[in-house]
Amino acid sequence: MEAAAVPPARHDPNTAEIGTFSTPSPLRLPDYGLEVIRRNRAIAAFQPEKIAIAITKAFLAVEGQHSVNSARIREQVAQLTASVVDALTRRLPGGGTVHIEDIQDQVELALMRSGAHDVARAYVLYREKHAEQRAAQQPLENAAPILHVDDGGHRRPLDSSAFIALCREACTGLSDVDAERVWAQTLPNLYDGMPLAAVRQALVLAARTLIEAEPDYAKVAARLLLSNLRQEATGQPLTQADMAERYADCFAEFLAAGVAAELLDKRLLEFDLPRLGRALQAERDLQFDYLGLQTLYDRYFLNVEGRRIELPQCFFMRVAMGLALNEIDRETKAIEFYQVLSSFDFMCSTPTLFNSGTRHPQLSSCYLTTVSDDLDGIYQSIKENALLQKYAGGLGNDWTPVRALGSRIKGTNGHSQGVIPFLKVVNDTAVAVNQGGKRKGAVCAYLENWHLDFEEFLELRKNTGDERRRAHDMNTAAWVSDLFMQRVRSNGDWTLFSPVDVPDLHDLYGGAFAEAYQAYEAKAERGEIKLYKRVGAVQLWRKMLTMLFETGHPWITFKDACNLRSPQQHAGVIHSSNLCTEITLNTSADETAVCNLGSVNLPAHLVERDGVWQLDADKLQRTIATAMRMLDNVIDINFYATVKARNANLRHRPVGLGMMGFSDCLHKLGVSYASPEALEFADRSAEMLCYYAYRASADLAEQRGRYSSFVGSLWQQGVLPPDTLARLIETRGDLGVAASGQLDWHALRERIAQVGMRNSNCVAIAPTATIANIVGVSASIEPVYQNLYVKSNLSGEFTVVNAALVRELKALDLWDAVMVADLKYFDGSLAAIERVPETIKARYATAFEIEPEWLIEAAARRQKWIDQSQSLNLYVAAPTGSKLDRLYRLAWQRGLKTTYYLRTLGATAMEKTGDGGEPAAKVCSITDPDCEACQ
Incomplete structure (x- = not known):
């Protein structure tokens, strides 16, 4: 070498x-x-x-x-x-x-x-x-050597013209891309006798190297990959023009092959396949960027002995058919579902895409469990974790009921080892069960911060200490009460108990929790409770923030906001969130909460009217109505690994409709994330998402019936999610969030009173780490991480360029090789590049350049409409104790239910100073925190 x-x-x-x-x-x-x-x-x-x-x-x-x-x-x-x-x-x-x-x-x-x-x-x-x-x-007279390819054992000269033609087809309809440039980039990577398939792959890799200079090469690379996929799936070198005629035939062949290989449900062959085949739109294959199609190729398309048997439109139709199996007019509904998926208007979550239409249709994203305080219950919960993870479920475990270290065990007259040793087993189970090799098993353990083991729980992710009491691969989250936050504010004391001595605290919240907790503190003071520990609330809060900064865990989530605003208060208690902190559902020893996710692509619903970009309300309503029907169908079709999950899901029928592409919308609107206009858009977009989701659930209730625990819910009482904000204000005072809306919520109340709701919960904004890649938009509600960077995931490394920024810089004649080099040097930041106008720098500020308070304020605007929660990452460039204190107190004061990862700059970040003296290098201290278990 x-x-x-x-x-x-x-x-x-x-x-x-x-x-x-x-x-x-x-x-x-x-x-x-x-x-x-x-x-x-x-x-x-x-x-x-x-x-x-x-x-x-x-x-x-x-x-x-x-x-x-x-x-x-x-x-x-x-x-x-x-x-x-x-x-x-x-x-x-x-x-x-x-x-x-x-x-x-x-x-x-x-x-x-x-x-x-x-x-x-x-x-x-x-x-x-x-x-x-x-x-x-190099002598000028040296001609390029004649190369040969190996075509299935037959050696023949390399036909350059055929490959250039392939590149030209891939460049059709795209601007600022050049087929000859792709071929020139490919040539150095060829050698004599190279297998033909390797030459075709070299074309893809060559186009990929050009993405940083011109974003449209991402589509060129995708189309070259698509050509390879067609060759693999059909055995023929089919062009885009060929596919307009062949897709229907290929579709039927792939379904037959999938059923024969015992991968697909044989009921799919009972559909009117010619009708569905005619509905496939071959031109939608051209929508993909390279990252999206490569992700589907590597992890989603079905294969038989390593050979893919699906093409993109077949894949979307297979998913749609799997979700329409129980529909009366299933062909019509399958086509309707296919339309929203293949147009990228809406995308189901990863488990649904993986498994819809298969013989094991585990389509749900999230499972929340409560672990009971006995050995049988603990190991049953660990077993259920493994079963749920096997088919791509992400887990949230509530461990608060388990007695603390030192508590007496009556059965053996011994003393408990507490929660920590069992969490080590949970950690290792998540590593062992890797979801069929498609992605890692993932779990988050939740513990209320009055638990006597809580201080040791904070240290689970530390890299020092007794390895037997460390869990490096699982996530942790603190379940925090309003009473604790009030003690922090007043610099009071806080008492840690073993749950066996205070058994009712687990199921209490709000004023009832505060009253019972103070009574237990009085009992401890009188000596009636022996096992407890008193600490300063501020001291414990500081330790929580310190561990959050040092290890990324535990995430901070708020028990009272989740429960006081829950529409299902009559049916139980929310004891935790899920793996990605957007799901807030009741759990108990008898019920495992389940949530089924999917996300609306917001940029696909923007329209330009009179020179102004705005959300198309009519299209958004249509998309959400179809999406909610798809999510509701998941509940009845789903394969349930445990009885507790099945019973809970059929009883309450919760779903979690979310959004993605929020930052892309801001770019089209010409708005900076750190601006009042962005807060207004967060408010309005969330209101529309929630209003139409609740309306769609009511329409489904009229057609299919109400969910069985509807009576007694806040829905039934005429109290909708935005109305519950008042309940939080009663206990906290002014949240600093205006309750006004623009849609007719009164009419919706009347509609729900008349027909009920099909789903106990409807909206949850998940991270969309993977499905946003598929669609080609920014993830969830995230700010832009960097304007030019290399993204790593299970499919490899991919250059990501902010195409909206490139378009603006081109319009100003600023996009050139020097700008590319500058962006690479400054880690995707514009701040230190003097020739870029300040207005553009503000609009395209990267995640660490935006004050994190803006993220919280935008989240607060959304949260008032949402019946569940949202995965909210916080980016802090130069964290200090006081800054984190202010930030997380603000999250609580604004009424957020949960927070997700804290992302900070690593100590090794290079100080490339911009005009304001701020460090511009971005090195995340947490390894790839994108959650792929939910989306």
Whole structure:
């Protein structure tokens, strides 16, 4: 293998024997099936140790000979090498070829990401110098060598014209893309005798490398991948024009193959397949960006022995058919469902996309459980976790009832070991059950912060301490009462109890909780409760925030806001949220709460009228009506791994309709996230989403009947979610959130009073980490992370460029190679790029450049309309104790029900200072916090 280029060392090469450098053991990596294309097109074995040597030489060139003997440098070299190898193998998980230049690109990227910018700069300059030397030395008369391809064992000359034609088809209808440029980018990665399939894949990878310079190459790469997918699925090199005629036939063939392979429900063959086939719209295949289609290819499309048997429109129709199985006119409804999915107006959650129409239709996203205080109940809960995770469910476990460390066990006359050892088992179960290899098992444990084990619970994710009492792979969340927050505000004391001594606290909230809690404190003071601990409320609050900053956990969620505003107060108590903190449903020892998710694509519902972008209310209402019907169907079709989940879901029928693409809407509106206009849009969009969702549920109730626990609910009492804001105001005072709306809520109350509700809960805004990738919009309600960055997930690494920003910069003639380089250097931030107008900088400020208070204020506007909650990440560039204190107190004061990840800048972030003196480098201290278990 040709070693990565390195700059010449600033010392005597005769005294700097790199061979004396001992490669650390972590670099002795296994054979990944990769081969390297050298510049002379020869093929060599992939040898990671040569990457380590090249990186070491780069450090030698900048830091001198002494760096070889530095433990810090050795460790950094090992980490950088592992990072480069990991990036290459994620891109080619099944093995393949990689060009030497690609390896050097990855080395350069790794050096930049690590903060070794001087080394990276010298490395880049050296590469450029030697590229110029090679170009000057190459004889002009040298013709390109004649290449051959291996076509199933038949060697034949490479037909360049056919591949250029393929590139041209992929570029059709797109601006600022060039088929010849894609082919030119491909050629260096070809070698003589290369398999034909590998050449086609090289086209995709070549187009992918151009995305950073022109976002439309993401569609070019997707279309080239689509061509490969058609070849794989049908065995024929079908063009886009061919598919307009062939899709219907392919659809029937794929369904038959799926049933024969015992993957699909045989009832799908009972549909009118010719009618459904005629409804497929081949042109919708062209909507995909590369990230979206590659994600579907890798993780969603059904395969038989590794060969995909689905094309995109077949996939969407299969999902639609699975959701229409119980419909009377199932073909009509399947086509209706297909239309909203394939147009990207709405997207079901990942479990539904995975499993709809299959023989195991586990379509629900989230499961919430309460763990009982006995050994049988604890291990039954762990078993149920495994069963629910097996089919792609994300879990939230309420562990508050389990007695604390030191509590007496009557059956054995011993003492309990508390909650922590059992959470270690939960953690390892989540790791062991990985959802069929499609994604990792995921669980979040919730504990009320009066539990005597709570202080140790805070430390579960620490990297120090007794490993037997650590859980590094699971999530944790604190379930916090208003009484505690009031004690923090008044600098009072707080008492920790074992739940076996205070059994009713678990099911109490609001004023009833405060009264009972204070009574127990009095009993402890009198000596009637022996096992308790008194701490300062502020002291405990500080420890919560400290652990949140250091480990990312536990998330902070608010018990009273969840329960006081719950429409299902008559039917039980909310004891926790879910894995992603957007679901707030009742749980008990007898009921496992279940929620079925899907999200509306907000940008698809924007229309321009009289030069102003606005949400199309009529289209939004139609989309939501169809989406709610799809989500309601999930409840009856779903495969339930446990009886408790089935009973609860059929009794209450909750669903969680959400939104995605919020930031994309702001870009179209020309609005900064940190602005009153953005708060107004958050308010109005959430009101419309919720109003039409509640209206659709009422319409379904008229057609299908009310959910069985409707009587006694707030719905039945005429109290709708925005009305419940007053209940929180009664206990907290003014929340600072205006209760006014623009839609006719009075008419909706009358409608619900007349016909009831089909679903106990209707709206929850999930993270949409994966389905937003599929659709090609910004995730959920998130601000833009960076305007140019590389996203890593289970499908590999993908360049993501803010296409809206590129369009604006092009209009100002500012989009060029220098701008790309600047964005890469400043980690996707515009703040330090002087030639960009301030108005554009404000509109395209990245997540860490927006004061997090704006995220909370926008969330508060949404929360007043929502009957459940929302996954709210908070970004804090330079966290301090006082800043986090103010931030999370504000979240409580504004009436938020839950918060999600706290994302902060890592200590290794490079201080690239902009005009305001703020650090512009963005390095998240939490590893890829996007939740993929819900969406």
